[in-house]
Amino acid sequence: MSKITIKTTQNPVILKFEFPDFITQNESFEFKNIDEAKNSPLAQQLFYLPFVKTVYISGNFIAIERYNIVEWEDVQDAVAEQIETFVDNGGIIITVDENKSKKQPITVYGETTPNPAALKFVVSRILTKNAIEFKNIDDTAASPLAKELFSFPYVKEVFIDENYISVTKYEINDWNEITLELRSFIKQFIENGGTVLDESVITADTKQEKQQIKNFDSLDTISQQIINILEEYVKPAVAADGGNILFDSYDPKEKRVKVILQGACNGCPSSTFTLKSGIENMLKDMLKDEDIKVEALNA
Numbered sequence: 497m498s499k500i501t502i503k504t505t506q507n508p509v510i511l512k513f514e515f516p517d518f519i520t521q522n523e524s525f526e527f528k529n530i531d532e533a534k535n536s537p538l539a540q541q542l543f544y545l546p547f548v549k550t551v552y553i554s555g556n557f558i559a560i561e562r563y564n565i566v567e568w569e570d571v572q573d574a575v576a577e578q579i580e581t582f583v584d585n586g587g588i589i590i591t592v593d594e595n596k597s598k599k600q601p602i603t604v605y606g607e608t609t610p611n612p613a614a615l616k617f618v619v620s621r622i623l624t625k626n627a628i629e630f631k632n633i634d635d636t637a638a639s640p641l642a643k644e645l646f647s648f649p650y651v652k653e654v655f656i657d658e659n660y661i662s663v664t665k666y667e668i669n670d671w672n673e674i675t676l677e678l679r680s681f682i683k684q685f686i687e688n689g690g691t692v693l694d695e696s697v698i699t700a701d702t703k704q705e706k707q708q709i710k711n712f713d714s715l716d717t718i719s720q721q722i723i724n725i726l727e728e729y730v731k732p733a734v735a736a737d738g739g740n741i742l743f744d745s746y747d748p749k750e751k752r753v754k755v756i757l758q759g760a761c762n763g764c765p766s767s768t769f770t771l772k773s774g775i776e777n778m779l780k781d782m783l784k785d786e787d788i789k790v791e792a793l794n795a
Contacts (some may be wrong), residue, residue, distance in 0.1 A: 499580070500513045500514065500515065500576040500579055500580050501513075501578055502514075502572050502573075503513040503515075503540070503557075504568075505559065505696055505697055506778075507561075507696070507698065507769060508568075509549075509561055509562050509564070510559055510560065510561045510562075510696050511559065511560055511562070511568050511572055511575075512557045512558070512559045512696065513556075513557060513558045513559070513560070513575065513576055513579055514556055514557045515556045515557065517658075518555055518556045519553065519555075519556060519557075519558075519589050519590070520553060520554060520589075520590060521590070521788075522575075522688070523552065523554070523689045524552070524554035524555075524614055524691045524694065525539075525551075525552065525553040525590065525747055526550065526551075526552050526695065526775060527539045527543075527550065527551045527552075527553075528549075528550055529543065530543040530544075532764075533551065535590060535591045536551070536588075536589065536590050536591070537587055537588045537589075537591070538553075538558070538579065538582055538583070538588070538589045538590075539553065539558075540586055541578075541582060541587075542558075542560065542575075542578075542579075545569065545571075545575070546563075546565065547562045547566045548560055548562045548563075549561045549563050549567050552694075552695065552696045552704065553589065553590060554691065554694060554696075556728060558579065558589075559696035560575065561696070569672075587636060594622055601687060602619055602620045602621055602683060602686055602687055603619075603620040603683075604617055604618065604619050604620070604679050604682050604683040604686075604692075605617070605618055605679070606618075606671075606675050606678075606679055607660075607738065609662070609737045609739070610737050611664070611737075611738075611739075611761070612736055613652070613665055613667070614662050614663065614664045614665075614759065615662070615663055615665075615666050615675060615678075615738075616660050616661075616662050616678060616737075616738030617661045617662075617663065617678065617682050618659060618660045619659050619660060619661070619682070619686065620659070621659060622658060622659050623656060623657075623658065623659055623660075623661070623692045623693060624656055624658065624692065624693045624695065625658075625695075626660075626693075626695060627655070627656070627657035627740045627758065627759075628655070628656055628657075628693065629653065629654075629655045629758040629759060629762075630642045630653065630655070630656075631645040631653055631678065632646065633647075636654075637697055638693060638695075638697045639654070639656065639688075639691075639692065639693050639694070639696050640655040640690060640691045640692075640694075641661070641682070641685055641690060641691065641692045641693070642654075642656065644681070644685065645661075645663065645681075645682075648677075648678070648681075649666075649668070650665045650666050650668055650674055651663055651664075651665060651666075651670075651676060652664045652665055652668040653759075653762070654665050655738070655739070655740070655758055655759030656692065656693055657735060657740060657759070658735070660738060661682060661692075662738035662739065662759040663678060664759075664762070665670075665789070680773040681733040695720040716746070716748070718746055718748065718783065719743070719745075719746045719764075721782075721783060722743060722746055722753055722779060722783070723743045725778065725779060725782055725783075726743055726775075728754070728777055729778060730774075731776070734757075734759075734761050737761065738759050738761075739757060739758055739759035739761030739762065740757075740758040740759050740761065741755050741756070741758070741761065741775075742755060742756040742758065742795055743755060743756055744756055750789070751785065751787045751788050751789060752788075752789045752790075752791055753776075753779065753788060753789065753790045753791070754790075754791050754792075754793050755775075755790060755791070755792055755793070755795055756792070757792050776788065776789065777788050778788040
């Protein structure tokens with residue numbers, strides 16, 4: 497009998513169903529629909545449930561993201577029982593593609609950023625849709641890769657977005673001493689099936705909430721315009737430099753826009769210039785208001 501343990505996650509719409517043993521070998525899978533789940537008969541069966549939005553399979557668990565038509569407390573026991581019955585009857589969780597070699601060759605190369613303390617390692621595949629920053633090893637529950645990177649004594653911060661990893665270093669080493677070691681480690685870790693980011697356990701901290709702007713519709717018109725300008729004109733530019741910018745707040749009395757800088761942008765000597773001469777001027781021009789000020793809230 498495969499006894500399933502139900503575990504909540506930081507995200508209320510995602511629930512984990514844990515097995516007593518590992519069900520995958522150093523691989524993670526994410527299925528958004530029944531067509532994507534061709535190599536997982538179990539995931540395909542789960543998609544027949546109308547509330548199943550996404551299925552994650554990794555390590556010793558299956559995590560399911562639900563649509564809002566149900567609450568987990570009403571259906572979680574039935575889902576656990578369905579998974580148990582499927583497995584106990586010999587159902588296959590994941591089929592291994594014998595034609596696919598265990599190693600999946602990728603390329604990784606280093607790119608300089610405007611911040612001399614940060615280097616951007618670009619990978620030849622998409623890593624995540626959610627930008628996420630790690631300030632220390634205690635924050636890395638969602639990223640086994642970031643956790644391993646913090647074992648290098650010169651790694652200060654890690655930022656992961658789309659197809660790259662920005663690493664910020666302490667001053668004890670020069671980049672020419674450590675770039676090859678970091679590049680090789682990242683390449684080997686990903687090629688061997690290591691998990692870069694487990695989207696199902698991303699902590700819903702305040703910065704992540706800000707980034708998703710879930711309360712966008714309830715914001716004032718000026719704040720909405722500022723967010724749209726940042727998203728359309730500023731984010732692509734700072735992403736190219738290995739960083740990210742998040743809207744924090746707008747004070748209509750002081751006409752002060754507060755933002756959060758992440759990745760290579762955080763602590764960059766040129767970031768103040770970028771804020772004042774770039775973003776601030778852009779907002780003044782596009783919002784037709786010369787009194788707007790931009791301030792960075794950085795930990």
